[in-house]
Amino acid sequence: MVCNKQLFQTVLNTCNRFHGLTSLRYSSSANSTISPALVKRNELFTQEQRRQKEAIGRVEKIEVRYLGLPQDVTLAMNSYLSTPYNCAQHLSEGHCKRSALALVDGNVPWDMHRPLTETCTLQLLNFTVADPHLVNKAFWRTCSFMLGAALQNCFTDEAQLELHSFPTPNIKSGSFVYDIVLRAQAWQPSKAELRALSAEMVKLAARDLKLERLDVNSELALEMFADSRCKREQLPSIAQQNQGRVTLYRMGTHIDISRGPMVASSRFVGKCTVAAAHKIANEGDNNALYRIQGVGLPAGFTLHHIAYGTLEERARKMNPARLPNEPFEESLQHIA
Structure with a gap:
């Protein structure tokens, strides 16, 4: 299932024409330049991955x-x-x-x-x-992880997007989730904008990107996410509850924090819809916290359009998972 680039661009043009929004952009994940912070994060990930392999020594x-x-x-x-x-x-x-x-x-x-x-x-x-409970839970978690990547790809720098976190997957909730901070107090995405985000998810799936796991110490994790206020605030608590270690995942150039596990590749995600965005809270004078929600099917699974429409409608309702601005619990429930 491959994204039609011309159609995707038309969707974004429609967003800007009728809603005056410039926060979304068309981004070819395979060709677009990535920020210096993301380049550094990937370099540190690769260096640590190599260091851990070289430290194995004699193979048993x-x-x-x-x-x-x-x-x-x-x-x-x-x-x-x-x-x-x-x-x-x-x-x-x-x-x-x-x-x-x-x-x-x-x-x-x-x-x-x-x-x-x-x-x-x-x-x-x-x-x-x-x-299928275990594999479905890993699939849902992977969808949230990929949603973070899609959001990062589709917003311009002017939007000042910050990825916050995604809650532990709960299939009964009806949607996978990613919580973000935006420099916008009253963002209400149009249907065209949601379709653009959905198309980016499909494009990531079509690239068959491997999900790589890496456990690092808290000092390296803080260095990797030096540009992310939200991640820096979360890392000490995560490391404290995991004996000083932090588990990271990489898909393409996207790196995020998660306990895992996740499915083997992005290609396991089939039909997918980013269904809604709910404002959760204000973050200072100009920023706000939003919960982005979606629903998807594993690749190869088909569902009648009426039945899938019911799933989409359910996914639009506010997901009741723990909110980022609620007090942290003693477990790692705030990070999936």
């Missing part, structure tokens, strides 16, 4: 007991290097394409591109497993 062999179709099999893999995706490569191309999430030792959800550390059992999960 582990046994990974794969449980599933076509048959159970034991694989000899490399500790701290081999991932569930590497295991899938030993099985078949179909396993690589279908597997969205892994399950280690029967009860630990595990990212497909996260290295395995010790001998274990492994199950590969897709969206048709008997109990």
